[in-house]
Amino acid sequence: xxxxxxxxxxxIIEKRQSVAFWCNPISGHATLYWYQQILGQGPKLLIxxxxxxxxxxxxxxxxxxxxxxxxxxDSTLKIQPAKLEDSAVYLCAxxxxxxQGVRTEAFFGQGTRLTVV
Amino acid sequence: AQSVTQLDSQVPVFEEAPVELRxxxxxxxxxxxxxYVQYPNQGLQLLLKYLSGSTxxxxxxxxEAEFNKSQTSFHLRKPSVHISDTAEYFCAVSGGAQKLVFGQGTRLTINx
Numbered sequence: 478x479x480x481x482x483x484x485x486x487x488x489i490i491e492k493r494q495s496v497a498f499w500c501n502p503i504s505g506h507a508t509l510y511w512y513q514q515i516l517g518q519g520p521k522l523l524i525x526x527x528x529x530x531x532x533x534x535x536x537x538x539x540x541x542x543x544x545x546x547x548x549x550x551d552s553t554l555k556i557q558p559a560k561l562e563d564s565a566v567y568l569c570a571x572x573x574x575x576x577q578g579v580r581t582e583a584f585f586g587q588g589t590r591l592t593v594v
Numbered sequence: 595a596q597s598v599t600q601l602d603s604q605v606p607v608f609e610e611a612p613v614e615l616r617x618x619x620x621x622x623x624x625x626x627x628x629x630y631v632q633y634p635n636q637g638l639q640l641l642l643k644y645l646s647g648s649t650x651x652x653x654x655x656x657x658e659a660e661f662n663k664s665q666t667s668f669h670l671r672k673p674s675v676h677i678s679d680t681a682e683y684f685c686a687v688s689g690g691a692q693k694l695v696f697g698q699g700t701r702l703t704i705n706x
Contacts, residue, residue, distance in 0.1 A: 510694060517599075519684055520638070529617040532638075533693040568638065572694075573621040579645060582628055583694055 479503065481586035483569050489592045495557035498589045500573030502551070507515070508532075508580055512568040514588070520568055526552065544557055559579050559593045566590050596621040596687045600697035608705050609674055615670040615700045617685030621692075627668040628686040629659055630696075638684065644668065655679075661674045 482501040492540055502509050507528050512520035523542065525532040525534050528549035537544070541560070546552040571582040601616040604694045614674040619625060642653040649661040668685060682701050688694040 512696075519698040522693055522695060525693050537612075570638075580626070580642050580688060580694075581645070582640045584640075587629075587637045 481569055481584055482573055483550055483553075483567075483586035483589055485589055486587060487590050489594060490559055492561055492593050493558040495555065496559055496591065497553050497555045498567050498569075498591075500552045500554070500569030500586060502569070503573075503584055505573065506571035506584075507549070507574045508582060509552050509574045510568075510570040510572075511552070512570065514566045514568055516565070523554070546561075547578075559591075561593050564591055564593045595690060595694045596625070596689050598687050598695055598697035600683075600685055600700050602700050604605065604701045604702045604703065608610065609677055610674045612673050613671065613675050613702065615683050615685075615702065617670065618686040619666055619667075619685070619699060620653070621687060621689045623689040623692065627659075627661060627672050628682045628688070628690045628694075629653075630670070630686060632665045632682040632684065632699075634670075636640070637702060641670075641683070674703075675694050675704050677706065678705050 484499050509526045510511045514544045523537045524544045526536040526546045529546045544554045566588040568588045570585045572582045572583045597620045599618045603652045617694045618703045627644040630638045642651045642663045657672045682699045683701045685697040
């Protein structure tokens, strides 16, 4: 079974530029997550989708970050314009929802390491 | 809303010694609990999970965790650690249809 695919693996941009990350979850996984992991910290949830609807985006800086999940499959996360403090690893994950409504564990991609200079 | 507190940011131990990594959570609904491991320069991998049933859950590499509802804890233990267990360990909680929240992580360092 293929895992969660993310691209690119690495990205270096200058501040005020824009950047986009792409994620393809495991087939059949209804839930998709985007996390930001700053060096030395735990993953911080930016946005969680259930199919193509947003479950939670309370910690997404909406003035500069946006995310979409068209057709409830793959997803893109965009930052525009980027700031120095956006330097982090951006993780995408997906999980399955069982018939009882229980959500199983999240499976993570390798992440995109963003450096803003 | 859920939250997770990992009580130790770093835990150094000697090889073959026992270890406990502590995790406390808060949630207003029934919870699902997870421990993830992140080896150096690698992605997050599931170590073990509690969804329902037995409160003691085990991983294939000797770790175990016990769900304690009264103390709202899900501590991770291993009776004898190996150098290869050196990694960052993250506790996470999810409540029903609610979001999956991670703790700040505990860096486990094994000394020979």
